Amino acid sequence: MNDSDEGAGHAAQSKRKDARRNKETLLDAAAAVFVASGVEAPVRDIAAKAGVGMGTIYRHFPTRADLIVAVYRHQVEALAEAGPALLAACATPHAALGRWINLFVDFLVTKHGLAAVLQSDNAGFDTLHAYFLDRLLPVCTQLIDAAAGSGEISSDVDAYELMRGVGNLCIGADHDPRYDARRMVELLIAGLRRPH
Amino acid sequence: MNDSDEGAGHAAQSKRKDARRNKETLLDAAAAVFVASGVEAPVRDIAAKAGVGMGTIYRHFPTRADLIVAVYRHQVEALAEAGPALLAACATPHAALGRWINLFVDFLVTKHGLAAVLQSDNAGFDTLHAYFLDRLLPVCTQLIDAAAGSGEISSDVDAYELMRGVGNLCIGADHDPRYDARRMVELLIAGLRRPH
DNA sequence: CAACGAGACGGAACGTTGCTCCGCTTGGCA
DNA sequence: TGCCAAGCGGAGCAACGTTCCGTCTCGTTG
Incomplete structure (x- = not known):
């Protein structure tokens, strides 16, 4: 139900830390783009803002709703x-x-x-x-x-x-x-x- | 302001009668498609339903709003x-x-x-x-x-x-x-x- | 009745999006 | 150090709106 709220505790779910870092980056970028262009902003824009490829977005958030x-x-x-x-x-x-x-x-x-x-x-x-x-x-x-x-x-x-x-x-x-x-x-x- | 409500009167605006006939055909087709698929139905669908090309739609109705x-x-x-x-x-x-x-x-x-x-x-x-x-x-x-x-x-x-x-x-x-x-x-x- | 041209027609083509797929990169372990 | 699966990037496909231009036809004129 939640996998993005880890505080300073123990281990988490994602094996690789670059993946988790990307997820955070994506959340920040998405929040920024949502403010600037609305929640229907092109996925490409969010990916660009986060400096990642689109595949990365869809891997972490299969649908826009998830994001x-x-x-x-x-x-x-x-x-x-x-x-x-x-x-x-x-x-x-x-x-x-x-x-x-x-x-x-x-x-x-x-x-x-x-x-x-x-x-x-x-x-x-x-x-x-x-x-x-x-x-x-x-x-x-x-x-x-x-x-x-x-x-x-x-x-x-x-x-x-x-x-x-x-x-x-x-x-x-x-x-x-x-x-x-x-x-x-x-x-x-x-x-x-x-x-x- | 109005050019599609000609009754039995005199002449109309459009020079060519095929053009006026097409306009009527398009209105009928659009009404049918709107009922079936909503007002945001693809323009191609309306054109297909009317049996005309897409250019014809955009000539008669420059924007979807006009239609x-x-x-x-x-x-x-x-x-x-x-x-x-x-x-x-x-x-x-x-x-x-x-x-x-x-x-x-x-x-x-x-x-x-x-x-x-x-x-x-x-x-x-x-x-x-x-x-x-x-x-x-x-x-x-x-x-x-x-x-x-x-x-x-x-x-x-x-x-x-x-x-x-x-x-x-x-x-x-x-x-x-x-x-x-x-x-x-x-x-x-x-x-x-x-x-x- | 035939020729002509303005205007209408059709649909190919382009740009923008959502979403997928696959070859390449890299983190982490042995 | 070397390996390999997890992760990554972006090319590629499909659907859509919109434009553009070559072709065709209506209606007129000689």
Whole structure:
């Protein structure tokens, strides 16, 4: 499940250390290119930035989704862990849900094109889809259940649908000053409120 | 502005009748392929379906956006005209707005991938973007203003932002049974309601 | 009716991407 | 030091958008 987070501990998985060094180099290069050109940047560009051949990329990360997951894993983990923390810290479950959704939106809009790719039905991004869902859906479900349990929101909302809707609203939020995804998400969350 | 809607009248624009016939053939073929494979179907496929060369497509429709606009022009016009009609027919402006948004959503979700392309920042779809905005934004603005005037909704909502948000919510609405764009749009519209 | 030319046609060709495959290099062990 | 598997690089293939130009045909004119 994880093989790129080795601290200063013992041995690791990859036999050869040049391979592991390349993997790190690739992650750094990919992160830089993603910021500069978005997550759909040509693979060749990433390889060039890292100073390696394309074969090296595909060996370490068989699909682009694997690379994206590796680059953003830390942030996604943090997001997942923020859910229960917010639930404990906030006055009401609804407030926690709102705060968490805000974090989610912040994450998406600051990652060039990630939202678009995330909703893409393009086979090959299945891994990415699955990772986000596996990691975040339970958290979102927990928040929604809590808010529904306290009677603050209508209870027939599905966490998958909500996350997908929020993700959709974040598409193209950068490079369009006339569109503020955060406000639209706020409206959506406001619409969740139990009528009356 | 229009050169494909000639009824039984006099002469038309294109000198050669084979050219005009080909244009019609292309529109029919494109509509069929769009239904079958989505609006991002390979240009070669459309050319093959129409039985013409690719040069012919690019001569009649310099960009893909031009082709899409031509194919859906009638439906967009109908949507634009439905706005004032609904405003006149419905009991409240808010009801008219809701009904109109529903029509908009119906249009988007039944057109394979149109919503995605519509929000794409990809240069080359600018024409498409511009056409939809030119035609529908005034209508939406009118509906929003009416609803705001009657005090039913908070008045600080921008028509562009709303349409963009709705369009975003419709992305990928087909081929995902777990996601119902209509419900998400309902939530968004519900969120528009003036608090209390 | 025949010749002509403007305009339309078709598809080969080019550039850009994703992805694979294979000969070469090199790290690490004996 | 020598060996060899793991790792590497990039050439190569396929799919796609787009352009370009030689060919063909419609409609007119003599």
